[in-house]
Amino acid sequence: MAEIFQKGTLYLCPTPIGNLEDMTYRAVRCLREADIVAAEDTRHTKQLFAAYGIETPLTSYHEHNKAEKGPHLLELLQEGKMVALVSDAGMPAICDPGSDMVHLAIEAGIPVVPLPGANAGLTGLIASGMDTTRFTFIGFLPKTQKHRLPVLESVKSYEGTLIFYEAPHRIQTVLRELQDHLGNRQAVLCRELTKKYEQYLRGSLSELQEQLAQQGTRGEFVVLVAGAAPMEDTAVPDDADYAAMVQQLMDQGADKKDAVRTIAKQCGVPKRRVYQAALTLS
Structure with missing residues (x-):
């Protein structure tokens, strides 16, 4: 059974990133049944509409007019209109002002429905x-x-x-x-x-x-x-290791108190932890 598109809903319709045949049947039907389509560049979207015989009214919604056009689209949605949002290519709201329209709709309690497609x-x-x-x-x-x-x-x-x-x-x-x-x-x-x-x-x-x-x-x-190479696992020192490090500093002439303070700072652990480990040392 075909989907029944809902009034008062913002639909996010992906468009082809190059090849015009990369439209889904669902996206084409959504654009045909919408009351209005908000497009980043209406001239560009008209070419898509011509290819698929879509005659839905178009309005511009882009980076330079979103502050004025966003509230207008929101009013249409609140009046019960079905609004479809498209970008010039690919998924709307990815690296384009569609994300701002989504935020407006969500804040106003308007349903937002995304359609899958080209990215x-x-x-x-x-x-x-x-x-x-x-x-x-x-x-x-x-x-x-x-x-x-x-x-x-x-x-x-x-x-x-x-x-x-x-x-x-x-x-x-x-x-x-x-x-x-x-x-x-x-x-x-x-x-x-x-x-x-x-x-x-x-x-x-x-x-x-x-x-x-x-x-x-x-x-x-x-x-x-490519991502960064994975970090090598570093073994966490235990009490015996702390004691050995303190002993090494003491062998070099440091007193125990100074050695404990130095090792605690180097290892980023509480001084009491290192002190307890060093209690066995003479």
Whole structure:
């Protein structure tokens, strides 16, 4: 039995990331039955509508008008209208202002229903050969180096695959910064996913820079970078170890009190713990 779409509900409809055939039957029907579709770029969405014979009214909702348009869409929802939200490509609310509309709806008690569909990050990941058991989606890095570097430092120790989005005019700069701050890790560049010239470039970050220098940087990129190597397990010292360390300092001329204080500070444990362990020492 076909789903009955509910009035007064915000539907999040993913759209193709390149290939127009990557629409689901459910998403097409949702867009047809909605009272209005909020689109990041109505000109872009009209092409999708033309391909699938969708005639639902369109309204723009993007980064520059969300403060005014969001409350208007909320009013329509509260009046009982069915509103569908789309981005230019892929999953709405991922790296686009749709997330703000979702927050507005939730705060107002409006039901929010997501539809599954195309997503560039996961599409690239499953074909990359990188670790898919653990991964972290970073998305677009900040535009300025000053703000990018703290983000790179913050993810430096993450062990799962790191997923970035990047534009062609910044890809070489970002690859250099990734190498500088994360090390020359293995990585995969996914270019123009689902489109005619879809391409995967694999190698170290330095090798990928060389490959792009030779072939050019046209197209949108998903950048997948290997996570940090797992931390080696470090054995936790026991009382005998603390006693031995204190003894070593005493053999070097320190008195017991100073040795206990030093070892407690070095090991990050209470001084009483080390003192008790050192009671057996002469």
